[in-house]
Amino acid sequence: MLGYLLRRAGVTLALLALVSVIAFAVIKLMPGDYLTQYQMSLPAELLDSLREQYGLDQPPLIQYGRWVSGIVTALDFGYSFENQRPVLEVLFTSGDRLFWSLILLLAATITSFCVALPLAIYSATHPKGIGSMLTNGFSLLGISIPNFLTALLLLYVLVSVLQVGQLGLGVAGLFDPQYVDAPWSWEKLLNLLWHLWPAVLVISFANIAVLARYLRAQLLEVLSQPYIQVARSKGISERVVLWRHALRNALNPVLSLMGFWLPSMFESTLVAAVILQLPIVEGAFWQALGRGDQYVVLAGLIFFSVVLFVGNFISDILLAWSDPKIRYE
């Protein structure tokens, strides 16, 4: 197992290096650089001195080499041109972005499973009912509607249809202004929860649909297996058949899906961050992408790649844990 882990770590590092090369090349292939956006409004002399200061006047290979050597020698992922701050600070620690990203991830994951599981069970056990049709319709909607549209529609309904403003309730962001700098209190917690639920709903919506459809398909397949028929013919109650025999076996493949869950959730969170104005890692990444703040973009891409690798690793471990036939050596 140790050998497997070491091999796996080696492959991951090699892949990360490859990702960094591709990401850097893509950034450099795009026309212009960070300072291009200022070319129509800043004097040429200032632009030249900024280009020199940021190292953008150097050939791309030297820029890349300096960036990589900073990471290897000092775990320095570079400097944000925009903020004049270290990249890791801009992406993760400034405004507790990583903290709020994890909070949202956790809340959305719990919500997704809590909603998807009953939906899948209900539609698998009542495949011909109207409830099942509604559930399937909901799943289809969740998969079809882009996240940004869900977020905008939700805000529109809150503001223009429900007119929550008349109740003193705000939309977007994590808090209303008076609570941002205030010490923690019950009011502040309630305000956070009010602002959090639309974000959690937006992030969860598509994932609930995917999860519910996948689990429903697995359950339907398991429920049609001969051993389920045998259990039923023995007179075992439907509840026990479902929970002890069918669900446990249907859940095994779903566990492998967990590996892709992490990157998928980070992707959904990006849209929520942009529309719902959430101060999270994805928001900082998006802003840097728009401004061509190249080292923040690069560090963000490396971070998301790491998340993907970690997700896949978790998936492999879960598979081995749930299926005795799989062993890594």
Added chain:
Amino acid sequence: MNLSKYLTSRVVVLGVLLGALALALTAPATTFGQGSGAAVDNPLVVSAASMPDGLGKSGGTLIMDNISDPQTFNPITARDDGSDAILKLINAGLMARDGSVAVAESFNIAPDETSVTFTLRKGIKFSDGTPVTAEDVRFTLQDVIFSANVNSSKQAWLLNGQFPNVQVINDSTIKISSSVPFPGLLSNLADTPILPKHLLSGSVQSFNQAWSIVTPPSQIAGLGPFVIKSYTPGQQVVLARNPYYWKTDSSGVQLPYLDQVILPVTTNDDVRLLRFLNGQTDVYPPRPQDLQSIRDKSADGFNVVVQPAGTADSNVFSFNEDAADPNLQKLFRDERFRQAMSYAADRASMISTGLDGLGEPRYGPGISSEYFIGDDADFPQYAFDMSKARQLLDQIGLTDSNGDGVREFPSSYPQPGAAVQFELLTVQDSSVLINDATIYSQALKSLGINVTATPVAFNTLVTRLLNSKTPQYQVARITISFSGDPDYLGDIYAAKGTLHFWKYSDAQGQAVPDWQNQVQQLLTQQTVESDPSKRFDELKQFQQVVAQHVPLVYLYNAQAMQADRKDRIGNFSGTERSVTLLNPDYIFHK
């Protein structure tokens, strides 16, 4: 902070969050207090007549969404709107934009006009309570702005390649002198915040990194109506009143009226509108498409103010007179063709469809409003007239000889018989620019010119315009945005200007028309012209010459729109570029 330490601390926080909250005090949220004013000996008095709604009352908070996080609190190196929205409220210069005094109590121009002596307001203090001295002014100019190490816009301060001399006479008097008269001095000073030497003298060598977004607010001081109270990245900036502000209203009440300005970060346009309609913000600069939904709520106090169109921006079609295609190069260099292209621009349609009717047509270069003469009756105008455009094209010899609906080049061109066609570049994210390009393409098609409108990324467009002295474009729809003293016009209209993107070959002296030399001469003269009326005349002549010879096809200037809550705030008269409050010191909460 070390990342692993940070992660560990956050995981712990995550785990105990609910428990900690359960124990949290149920204390009320932030309380908004009013600063205790310390009067300046000779404050600047703002009369009730200059306030749209008259005298206001002290107290209250104004909330206005900021379009992005600030990138810095350094007013000299800031370039982004998110920072500008804050820095304009916490800083002030010796002079005001309208040429009146601000931090300076008075100024005296020497008879030979080569020096100006400024006297500071007596008793004036920075927002941290430290007295302002002439040394602070010298420090700001000489040690910071003129320093080679600082990323400042120092070009505007250069006169014949030299910075002016700054001399401290005594604590409250400073003299700025140059070898020749410096007409742009007063407007430069209006855009230059006075910095506190006592807080920044240790950071001169690394000034570009000074006053970053992580600098504690207590270490930042200025002379504007507000001070930074707190900044929570990704969420909001809170500004509190500057207790030492140097303006009062005519009844002696110290300004600003507001206790606080809160600027939540909201980057999405649609979300900013929804938050305004939801009552979360007091002020919102709307887009044309937002007007109806705001006016629908006028009974609830929602109000729309339409400001006059600006004059500084230039919205143009640029024809590359150095185009690689020899036919197009010759054609674009023909003044009659450019005049025909101006006649073909249906500015009214562009304004009505792209700007919801909120704009004014323009026929000459963008320039600050005090020098703008584009409305004069005798100003050269090639206004929309398709028959005149057709006549000019016929005169040039461009005719549709094969009857396919497209004109061909005559025999006097390098490639006679070729169809007249070109690519029109514009910015893919801008519906307004794309709308203009579409209307223009259709008009030109009806004139027998084939145009392919191609929206590209902004960076691509700028790169193709500027990053090569042989620009890689044929025609482009772009906006040139500059503001401040007209000295910047040299960047665009001088033969060697860095933004002379329609004919860089002027710099090499290739086929330079006489009018271009005249423009060059006028621009050089006006930079050293000390007599304001003579300078006005030179700039007037410059505008007329440019409008006459149409190096660029000028289109329109948009009218800025503002929306506010009339039921909540008074004396709101708009924003600058939809970013910064215009009159933060006397806006009040009703």
